[in-house]
Amino acid sequence: MRSLGGDRVLRESVGRVLRTAQLEEVPQCTLDLRPALRPAFRLMPNVMQPADRGMTAPPTRWHSQDGRDNALALQVNNPGAFDALAEIDALGHRILTKTFEDVVASMERLVGIAMLRRAVTLFVGFRHLLEASSIEPAKLVARALFETTLAFRYLVHGGRRKVDLFTPSSRNMRETRAKYYYVAAERGKIYGRRGLLDGRGSRRKIPRKLRRQLEREIDKEATRLRRDFPSQWKTFGPLRFGIPGKKSFYFDTRNWYEFGFRSGSVKSVRALAVRLGWVREYELLYTSFSGIMHPRGISHDIKVMDAGAEVFHPYMAEAFGILGVFAGNWQLLILAAATKAYSPESLPDVQGIAAKVGPLLDAVDTSFPEGFI
Secondary structure, X not given: OEEOOHHHHHHHHHHHHOOOOOOOXXXXXXXXXXXXXXXXXXXXXXXXOHHHHOOXXXXXXXXXXHHHHHHHHHHHHOHHHHHHHHHHHXXXXXXXXXXXXXXXOOXXXXXXXXXXXXXXXXXXXXXXXXXXXXXXXXXXXXXXXXXXXHHHHHHHHOOOOOOOOOOOOOHHHHHHHHHHHHHHHHHHHHHHHHHHHOOOOOOOOOOHHHHHHHHHHHHHHHHHHHHHOHHHHHHHOOOOOOOOOOOOOOOOOOOOOHHHOHHHOOOOHHHHHHHHOOHHHHHHHHOOOHHHHOOOOOOOOEEEXXXXXXXXXXXXXXXXXXXXXXXXXXXXXXXXXXXXXHOHHHHHHXXXXXXXXXXXXXXXXXXXXXXXX
8 A cells, every 4th residue: 555645735725725814805707698597406397206106215126245345344444424414415505505605797607607516516425425435436536526626626716826815816817717617618519500400420310490599599699700709719710610611620639727828738638637736636536537537547447466366346445445535525625615715704614624524634544555546
């Protein structure tokens, strides 16, 4: 077993961000979306409550007994770590609820709340997977949470390498970044529709009615984006299909965060991680977990030895500690940024939870097994 040196640096950065700070006077948002979005948390209509089906408890279905045993042993042996994850999870839900109590009247708030909801949702899944000793799938969620950390950090603070709760966050700059984020995503949807119409990747014929519908959607959406976001549309450039004499492409060549850096020097997630000071985590965790996301190699599943091969159990609990510490601290950094930009009244809550879970996470064994990367 080896110790990952980056966990110390991560803990220090979390401590720096969450050190005691005074609440700042945050200017009220004067921008408006028509119509403004009113707060509402709801279940999707197709979600049924247990009583609707006459159920009083979940049905009993097959589960791996090894998985059950591992899950129980993991929680019995690491109560502090699971207490910390639960506290961070609860904090995320509280902040998400508070940020959506007011009318959503700006693009930066709309995107910020959406990204915060993504982070809270990812952490919910991560926590449940760890509680079930399903560590390998948790690596994929941790990978997604890391990229969300980078995106949220950039949305709130731009390209600053070191931030804390004293670091100012300009609402106007957040608005600009949010517009690029939104326009990039909406253009991606247009490319997806156009690619479907042009038979990209498939020769299946599209029914005429559906074809007309998709074409109308493309025209309507492109017109709206050009009208409402002229600067962002101009910067991304014309859509890269349907240009006479040129080959059609169905993607933009630039990412939404490129425009915040001079000469477009940040062109990838890795470049963003480098700029924000997270390249070690990117190389050790994000890149290595690509071998799980995109099947590549055998080291995540089998260990080859002189005497034969060892197949890892699906519920193998190794790497629980390092994953829990990194994901927990990433989530704290996201929540700190969300507090700074969208819920300054939550600052005492964030600092109190950080002080409470810090010693619990510090006590976790962050060594990692051979073949982890």
